[in-house]
Amino acid sequence: MLEITDEDITLAEAKLLPPGCSFDEERRAFIRSLYSCDVIACPGSGKTTALLAKLLILGKKVSFLKGGGICVLTHTNVAINEIKKRLGDEADKLLSYPNFFGTIQSFVDRYLASPCFIKLFNKRLTAIDTEYYLHKLTSECMASRARPWISKQVQGPGYDSPSDLLKKIQLDSSTLTFDLKPIKLANTTTITHIAITHACKKIFESGIISHRQAYNLAKYYLQNHPALDDLFSARFKFVLIDEMQDSYGHQIDILDALFSGPRSVVQKLGDPNQAIFSTPTDSEMEWRPRDGALTFSRSMRFGQNISTVASKVRTLRHIPLLGNDNVNSHKPHIITYNDFCMDCTIQSFGKLIRNLGLDEDASINNKVFKAIGWVGKQKETTCIPHYWQSYTPHKKNIAKFCSFRSYIKSYEGLHCGAHSPKIFQRLLYEGIANLVNRCNTAEGIPFTAHQFKNWLKTNNSELYLQINSTISQWFLEYLLGKSEDKIIDEATVLLDPLIAHCSDKGMALDFISSTTIDDACQQDFACNFVDCISDIQIEVGTVHSAKGETHTATLFLSTFYHKDDIKYITPFLLEKPVQRTMGVRLKSCIKISHVAMSRPTHLFAMACHENNIADYQSEFSDNGWVIVSVESLMT
Template sequence: MIEITNEDIDSIETILLPYGGKFEDDHRMVIRNLETVDIKACPGSGKTTTLIAKLLILEKKLPFINNQGICVLTHTNVGVNEIKERSSSQEASKLFQYPNHVSTIQIFVNKYLAIPSYKHFYNNNVYSIDQETYGENFHRAFLKIPRKYRININRKYNTDDLCNKLNFGLEEEGFIYLGNKKLSEVYSETSDTYNYLKELKNDLFNKGILSFHDAYVLAYKFLNKFPETRDLISARFRYLFIDEMQDTSSLQIELLYRVFDKEQVSIQCIGDENQAIFENSSGKLRWKPKNPLSLAESKRFSSSIADCVDKVCVKPQNIKGNLNINNIPPIILVFNDSNIENVLPTFSKIIIDNNLHNEDRKIFKAVGRVAKVHNEGHITIPSYFTSYIKSSNEKIKKSYQSLGEYLKAISQFNDPNVRGCRKLLINCLLNTMRIENIRIDGKWYTERKLVEKLEEKNKILVVNLNRHIARWVIKVKNDEDISVEISKFIMQKFIPFFKGDKQISNELKEFCNKEIYETNESSCITKQINTITYQDENTNDEIIVSIDTVHNVKGETHTATLYLETYFKQYDLMRIREYLKKKHIIPKGKELPEALSIAYVGLTRPTHLLCLAMRQDTIDGNEEDLKNAGWQIKYL
């Protein structure tokens, strides 16, 4: 039987914690526990450090009986990367080697279920499982439907909405749904509209261009056909750890419990239900921890911040702040339409007045819920910072619609490791092969098949390709324009290697020569830095404040955070005003729990200083209650 002792924990403290740092009793209890259990952790409680400590201790005890391993799943790549970075100090790490698995939930589903399912049932390779790639191809396919039918469809559904709602049923073979209804219940099966939409969905699927939902359809199909998959996966993994469990969708939860047998696998779900801010159409909490272990003491922020935010959530958990951090009372900056432009400079001055610019950590951010300009003039993030442009957190996609876009994406790649850039260039070459309908044994080429084919002809070809790619990456990083060079390589050497003297298609010529695919603004990678630089006129001290959405800063730690009041069906601070007064009522419906969760994530980012930007209309008549709740009020 595997056991974690206090001696094991002592040995890992020196690796993970600052000099002299110790795990508290509640952390030790969580680390030692290897049974199936839920773990509820408040912001800044050290849950990720605690999880990594447990993983590194278990890693030392590998191999387990019957060569079983550890499976770690999280909601985003940010979580995966943090685990990788913070566990990299271990020499000869086994955690990222077979039989272990560390990834996002989506990648796990793709690897073990969706991709094998597609290969088995459709005898072809998946092209992409990517919501952005799927969306772009969906939009282009929709534009091919005759205009009069498109207009009628768009009267009920805009194209983005249609893209998200047109899906195969999870358990019913071949049935297409439009939202919660079968497509045949929305449009008659004899109608042209029905047939156009059915053909669109089937065509994308048959090309291997899959949405995330398609991956789950394939996963369920595979499990139904091969129920023994559950036993195989459960026999491989002794432990399953799911981080950020609050952001896991009901669909993901149901599938994971169908894949992992809790009688064979110890399953530990870790998260904070108060921070569930990702898509939840029902408004209900999907993860409901049962008899959880609790990490309720925050190492991140001061006790004054903990005191003010503890009730601004769905379920209070009596957060305790860090007594070693100086208490700066949270501040409400009250503004109106005529002085809203003073909000960010005032916040900046407060940072300098409290000497926070001299802290070791100097991260100052202003965050809000809504990033888009409101068409009726209500306040959103750009109201405070007019040059703000919403970005998708600088996501780098796997697939683009032109050579120019691939090169632009590579130039924006922040990862110093060239593997990501190399992968994009390989994907670009594979894309050109798809355009020219070049297959192997009737299937699309993968990177592995491409390398095997080149090695089969001549191993020097693989070496030369790698040299080309390495040189191209360096040139792109040095801001050299190599689009003509790569275009010639593709059309004069790469494609002719497979097609011989056959003519190059116009579609490939267009792909190589079009610098940016102009029909979809979101498909272009832009590196927008939304910051202001503030210099104190008396001291000349200078700081930089970044402006972002709450969703984009989830998981971050700031020195000072300003939460900007924005409008989403209602002004968000007005909606949660009673909770800011420490008056907690169990929230009902969808809008209020969602607003509380988003505010809670935003308000729990700072270590030292928390400010709110609040409209005069929101605070009027509530000043005394807010002061009594611990807020200072500053009028602009």
């Protein structure tokens, strides 16, 4: 019988924890658990380490799984990389068949959407990518008799572009037919409806689909093959889902349909109080932990001064949030500004850091100081650029650029010349994958760079090694001043075996040789760093960009989303009576604020206009806050 013993846990502690440290009873209860359950883990709780310990132990007990495997699902590949990094050689076994480690999207694509598409159309999917799907659909629609109607709609106030309109079209999971009612085309007999429906079917049946359509295919597959849940339960005896709070409703539906039976142990880990990425609407609600959930209530990140504040601003407040007694966190601060000194707020935070001696504290390693807010886009109402005019919102790490040259250029533009061969290689593989998909190869090569690398390694190992070697050489030469033109010339020769299989060789060569530089690849993030006083630099960003990070000190910039953030959360901070049912906006602000408050180890501060707390200053002081003005800090 499968059992996890104290001896197993002790061995895992020796591998994963610093000398002399051990898991507390909350973590040990989770590691030992062999039944389906939910785990609510507070910020900085060491959830990932506890999960790694469990995986390390299960990996050594595979004989008890009777041929079944372990399925670990996440929302990003960060967790997978963490497993590889911290488990070393042990990770090779865990990441091999019959186990699956990957994102929920990659799981659905591989095991449900792709098999369903092959069964329906007797061919492979070409690309699962929303942006690429919309690009192809827009081109098809604008070349059809629907063009006049689409152009007219886009001229109105509701849509910025044709793709902005067309992305609202939905695929029915029961019939796999396209529903145009969301774009107000209910009459199926009109020329426009017929043209757009034809375009949707053409792109879809060609094997180019959006990420959401992959879930539609998955749901259709499950509905028409009800025995699949038994097969998956037999294949995966343990299913561990990390960061469950970031799951969307349609993802939860698929997972519940696959693993609802008693044959699989399903454990979901996350924190509903940090659900800032899932849809905040009542129609598609976020993860709701089941009764009897296990909890990680003590944070290893921050001390009691921060945990006291963060515990008040949560959507679920019945679970304790305890601080780390070994971390000396300062009292929380409110930095107030007036109409004339708002743009000095972040610099004043630097002065506060210096006054408290955080920048010179030798006991703190890897000091990180950040200023983060909710609204990053430029608006008339309060937003991050009002605090720091040079702020530039982060775009996706890698977009689908319009030319191969743009991927080379983005190494400096998006990554500030990070002197990282890994980043350089990743960018160029993204460019090659984009090339492969643009020219629509007959082999059905997977669309993502990661999938393409795996395909190439399996099907043409010689070319795979040659590309890797050449990219490494390009990196060194690029640092020494080699021009993009020379790299482009060599890339044309290097990638010729791929181009030879393209159905449109002209398009492939145009993509490689194009001199066009995509604007999106020339972003300089140096403008998001504020040099305050000597040796103190503060990075500026959104709360979303800081999710999962640990800072030494965090400044939460109050912004405006229908109301100032500070006005949303003041009743919670001062423990005043609040409405029992939270609206969508209030709930969103509470979660954003909680994520911001739980980033720092030593200092949390919030910046707001002095008028917004004028009536509550004494109450804030009575609740342990230190209120200080920008002007007093800067003098």
